[in-house]
């Protein structure tokens with residue numbers, strides 16, 4: 001049986017892991033919820049009695065799934081009975097692929113389109129409404145079990161947006177395509193109309209774990225609820241998250257309350273807390289505690305709790321001077337305080353500001369490297385076959401990546417099989433060997449990938465054009481990547497098409513991270529510098545409950561920092577023709593003894 005010491009898990013974490021029934025775990029930032037989740041999976045895998053049952057873990061991102069799976073493997077636990085991935089992958093793998101034949105819209109095949117293709121189509125459909133100022137940005141929507149809802153708070157635009165979406169859904173159906181929201185909708189419909197699916201799944205799943213529950217949507221809770229209800233206690237739930245960090249409200253995410261969860265699942269659920277923060281100094285914790293909406297318990301427990309943190313806030317700097325201030329702070333932290341550049345993170349609420357800031361930082365600090373995790377130059381639709389293969393094309397063989405690449409090779413082979421290719425003579429290892437043996441001298445990222453794919457298939461003796469699905473994915477992958485690069489170039493990001501940029505996507509961070517606030521979910525840095533903390537951006541003008549939403553964003557920003565935190569509400573950013581943005585109200589109202597740096 002899998003065990004651990006008190007050095008690995010504290011008493012709160014151990015208790016939550018050992019509880020035999022279902023658990024709802026509310027965890028403060030930096031309290032090791034990922035660690036608790038990882039150990040829970042390892043513990044339950046080691047106790048699994050039937051070899052026909054699975055442990056299912058739902059994570060917010062694919063990267064989180066990879067990391068957790070690897071940590072469990074490092075703990076020496078067999079993961080063959082573990083399924084781990086995002087809710088969308090879960091719905092595809094366990095509901096849509098096996099039961100899609102029962103949905104007329106899916107029965108004849110379908111292709112999942114990525115965010116970028118969705119945006120492109122909506123952009124086209126919105127074009128006739130430019131004079132009414134409706135753009136694809138207004139067209140965010142999400143499904144609940146009742147149908148779709150619009151994200152746009154401006155009711156005056158709703159009639160047009162509905163018209164655009166009707167056309168959007170029609171075009172998708174005609175082309176047998178589904179987007180990410182439709183994955184959830186179809187899965188939910190299939191489960192609703194065919195109760196046997198939930199019964200079957202509940203027999204297969206001993207335990208369902210959910211990470212970051214605070215950003216889960218009603219339709220997702222409902223899908224999981226159906227399976228748990230069908231299991232009548234035989235399938236257990238382990239749900240972890242932090243309601244204070246719920247920052248996807250405009251897309252329908254919300255932190256469910258324990259009472260609602262119990263009603264929905266009809267199972268007994270124990271409520272537990274993690275309150276020891278191992279990440280930040282006491283001063284940082286005191287600071288972000290000002291934005292604690294749910295009054296959750298939080299105590300400094302890490303070795304760095306006594307660190308003499310700097311917490312600064314500048315609402316006087318002008319927009320033009322901002323970059324110099326940020327450069328000064330980066331240099332102070334790195335060159336005076338000795339913090340490694342890879343431990344510095346620069347945050348802003350929107351990509352729009354980050355592209356130009358990154359450019360300016362690169363010019364002002366040629367001696368530093370910058371990593372923009374959001375600047376992915378190729379289509380990252382995880383359901384696209386060629387994306388899956390690009391992960392092998394863009395990573396080098398190395399001992400540290402071996403397990404991960406072997407898993408990726410397995411996924412690619414299984415997709416090839418699904419597409420109708422004879423794969424019996426291919427093993428994961430032989431496939432990796434084929435990939436590793438391809439020499440290509442090419443600087444342009446997309447040209448590199450095209451040649452890599454063509455060479456590999458030639459070596460395998462497979463004609464891509466013989467397989468309609470692969471062909472369609474191939475076209476979608478390259479079209480989408482080309483327009484993504486064109487868009488980033490138009491925003492002024494240089495060299496985005498170079499192979500080096502492509503490879504960076506899969507490398508560990510080495511330079512200073514530049515990211516949106518939403519993009520650093522779950523991450524931690526010694527130093528966090530955030531700007532554009534302005535009403536209308538933080539909170540976003542689309543956010544329904546503005547002040548609460550701002551508090552949660554500020555809570556996320558503050559709680560990423562271990563040591564130092566620097567905040568800016570710069571002046572002089574134009575809002576419309578006559579106005580300027582003003583500081584985020586909740587930040588301006590916060591009384592704190594800030595440091596002069």
Ligand SMILES: Nc1ncnc2c1ncn2[C@@H]1O[C@H](COP(=O)(O)OP(=O)(O)OP(=O)(O)O)[C@@H](O)[C@H]1O
Pocket residue numbers: 007008009010013027028029030031032033034035242278279521522523559
């Ligand atoms: N029992 C423990 N003892 C010492 N350090 C721990 C313990 N549990 C977790 N940590 C450390 O605390 C840090 C935060 O952990 P983790 O990233 O899992 O937190 P989290 O709860 O997911 O945070 P957030 O919700 O803010 O993203 C990590 O560096 C982790 O190694």
